[in-house]
Amino acid sequence: MTAAQVHETISEETVRQISDELDEPDWLLETRLDALAALDDLEMPDVIRTPGRDWTNLHALDFEEFVDPLNAAEDKDQIGPDEVEVLPFAEAVAEREDLLREQFGSVIDPEENYLVALSTALFSTGTVVYVPENVDAEDVTIRTTQNSRSLFNYTLVVTEQSSSVTILERQDTGESVDGERYYSGVVEIAAGENSHVQYGSLQDLDEETYNYALKRGDAADYATVNWVDGNLGSRLTKSSVETNLDGEGSETKTVGAFFGHDDQHFDIAARVWHNTAHTTADLVTRGVLDDEARSVYEGVQDVGREAWDTNSYQRENTLMLSDESEADASPKLIINNHDTEASHSATVGQIDEEDMFYMTSRALGDETARNMLVEGFFVPVLEEIEVEELRDDLAARVRERLQ
Amino acid sequence: MATLQLNNLHAEVVEADEKILDGVDLTVESGEIHALMGPNGSGKSTTAKVIAGHPAYEVTEGEVLLELDDEEWGEELPEEKLTWNLLDLEPNxxxxxxxxxxxxxxxxxxxxxxxxxxxxxxxAKLEEREELFEDEADAAEDEDDDAGYETSPMEGPADEGEVDVAEFQQILSEKMELLDIDEEFAQRYLNAGFSGGEKKQNEVLQAAILEPSIAVLDEIDSGLDIDRLQDVSDGINALRDEQGTGILQITHYQRILDYVEPDHVHVMLDGQIAKSGGPELAEKLEDEGYDWVRDEAYEAA
Structure with a gap:
């Protein structure tokens, strides 16, 4: 277990300094210090194991090399319409302490695993989005451009009753830093009764960056939490998008897309817990791998004992463009209530030779034919994305990567 | 105008090492309609796929030639651009x-x-054609042109191609009307969720748009109801009558030949053309099956 290495380089003093710069109240400092202290005993998040192999080796991450929280630097845009509060974290501390105290760590336990605790102890930037009752808001955009060796980011979204909001959060890297980097992003969404949240993320970090992302939403009665998770950048990404369907009639749709090339590694998960009656989940992920890229996908639909009248669907498809790429997929369906309509499927495959022959027999060159097939492969996922800007961006990035 | 010529064509399945074509000789000229009939497994579909360049088949002997007639090209073609050995070329x-x-x-x-x-x-067809016909000096010049084009953002999207969206829409509408195909087809995904009949109709539509000199149609009539058979037949006849396309029509059934009258009928057995004749041959096959052809062929041997 190498997890203790960070603890040696990151002191209590560092954590106090970060907290002090954000002018945080004592309770938040205590939460950070507790997370720091807990590091010694916490495990890395689970990874998929197949016989003889851990697909993602998080223990090999060299945190001493990466983690440099006091020199964190970024460009950030945090924009939204007037009726919504879109607050940089320091402002949220100053203006919305009660809200923070109530919600911070309410969806994701700050000490859930080693990487979450590390993020809790060290995050120096973030955004709080607060949507008041009955407000209907679009176009909240958050853009984070990482300019330092490491960056720990935190996002909290709280929607009050019968409100709705669309949020688009992007991550990329700016000024080049020699060597490898680390980006960590934790996103908590507390979706109030009958509210509707669409949260889209487009991760386009440079390919020397290791990326840990955990996004989780709790949906109250009749609330909807919809996710779009696009992963294009990074050297290694460990990302999980999760929803607790806690309220009656609550719903979620998770749409995932990734496109790996060179030696990129994507460890992608989509998870949903049906905790009560009349809930619906739809998990759709598609990914393409070229060169020596690897992906591992885990999808979990967990239908609890009290989850009467559940509808839950999951499908994942990975398309490999080269013989050197590798993929594993494991869709899991756990049913503890018989009153459930559910399906789950995953496929991993290469481009169909008959499809290629069909297209080239119509005069299309190999490359054009292949590119049309890849773009077409993403279409079912793109069609699920309701935010036009995100859909167009993702389609454009896919096209770029094919050039 | 062109002539497709299969000379002593032998082919086998690459992975199975299984011999399928055993010396096929066949000539199809633009403007002609040929029917290729024969029992299952006789090599009809393989012939079609080998002509088009399917990677699963390896040609072990013989040739597939396409001879062009230079009238169509609007200029005199040099000798070396008149005859093409298709086996040297990619499917596209x-x-x-x-x-x-x-x-x-x-x-x-x-x-x-x-x-x-x-x-x-x-x-892609228009572009590839240009590349195939230009001589090497022009090719080098063209590459320079291309480079210049790509660096100029004012030229508009480089991938628009020779036929732009509006112009193509016009072409497509006309051809779809001709084939009695519903307009909404244009926005559907290629063959995805199409019925068997819709797929076949779509194959004929694609031929109508690409205007080939030789079209090999592999069981285009299988699984069609009578209305669609008529539409498809109209499409095939139009290809021949209006564009002068030569048709090699592979079929199990005599039925389509009532709508698309063949000039020549060939019977394939065990990877060879066992017998050729006029339209009356198809009728005899429908009535009497293939056994008599087999008997004749073995007697002759």
Missing amino acids: ERAALGVFLGFQYPAEIEGVTMVNFLRQALN
């Missing part, structure tokens, strides 16, 4: 030269709309 190059394969089981391509696919295919 064969298509660009005017060879079309109508598939027995067309692929379903998700996420690619008909209109986008067909426009790109038409443009």
Whole structure:
């Protein structure tokens, strides 16, 4: 277990300094210090194991090399319409302490695993989005451009009753830093009764960056939490998008897309817990791998004992463009209530030779034919994305990567 | 105008080492309609796929030639551009030269709309054709041109191609009307969720748009109801009558030959053309089956 290495380089003093710069109240400092202290005993998040192999080796991450929280630097845009509060974290501390105290760590336990605790102890930037009752808001955009060796980011979204909001959060890297980097992003969404949240993320970090992302939403009665998770950048990404369907009639749709090339590694998960009656989940992920890229996908639909009248669907498809790429997929369906309509499927495959022959027999060159097939492969996922800007961006990035 | 010539063609399945074509001789000229009949497993579909360049088959002997007639090209073609050995060419190059394969089981391509696919295919054909016919000095010059084009953002999107969206829409509408195909087809994904009959109709539509000099249609009539059979037949006749396409029609059934009258009928047995004749041959096959052809062939041998 190498997890203790960070603890040696990151002191209590560092954590106090970060907290002090954000002018945080004592309770938040205590939460950070507790997370720091807990590091010694916490495990890395689970990874998929197949016989003889851990697909993602998080223990090999060299945190001493990466983690440099006091020199964190970024460009950030945090924009939204007037009726919504879109607050940089320091402002949220100053203006919305009660809200923070109530919600911070309410969806994701700050000490859930080693990487979450590390993020809790060290995050120096973030955004709080607060949507008041009955407000209907679009176009909240958050853009984070990482300019330092490491960056720990935190996002909290709280929607009050019968409100709705669309949020688009992007991550990329700016000024080049020699060597490898680390980006960590934790996103908590507390979706109030009958509210509707669409949260889209487009991760386009440079390919020397290791990326840990955990996004989780709790949906109250009749609330909807919809996710779009696009992963294009990074050297290694460990990302999980999760929803607790806690309220009656609550719903979620998770749409995932990734496109790996060179030696990129994507460890992608989509998870949903049906905790009560009349809930619906739809998990759709598609990914393409070229060169020596690897992906591992885990999808979990967990239908609890009290989850009467559940509808839950999951499908994942990975398309490999080269013989050197590798993929594993494991869709899991756990049913503890018989009153459930559910399906789950995953496929991993290469481009169909008959499809290629069909297209080239119509005069299309190999490359054009292949590119049309890849773009077409993403279409079912793109069609699920309701935010036009995100859909167009993702389609454009896919096209770029094919050039 | 062109002539497709199969000379002593031998082919086998690459992975199975299984011999399928055992010396096929066949000539199809533009403007002619040929029917290729024969029992299952006789090598009809393999013939079609080998002509188009399917990677699963290896040609072990013989040749597939396409001879062009230079009238169509509007200028005199040099000697070396008149006869093409198709076996040396990629599937897309064969298509660009005017060879079309109508598939027995067309692929379903998700996420690619008909209109986008067909426009790109038409443009790819025009572009590839230009490359095949220009001589090497021109080719070098063209590459320079291309480089210049790409660096100039004011030229507009480089991938628009020779036939732009509006112009193509016009072409597509006309051809769809001719074939009695519903307009909404254009926005559907290529063959995805199409019925068997719709797929076959779509193959004929694609031929109508690409205007081949030789179209090989593999069981284009299988699984069609009578209305659709008529539409498809009208499409095939129009290809021949209006574009002078030569048709090699592979079929199990005499029925389509009432609508698309063949000039020549061939019977394939065990990887060879066992017998050729006029339209009356098809009728005899329908009535009497293939056994008598087999008997004749063995007697002759």
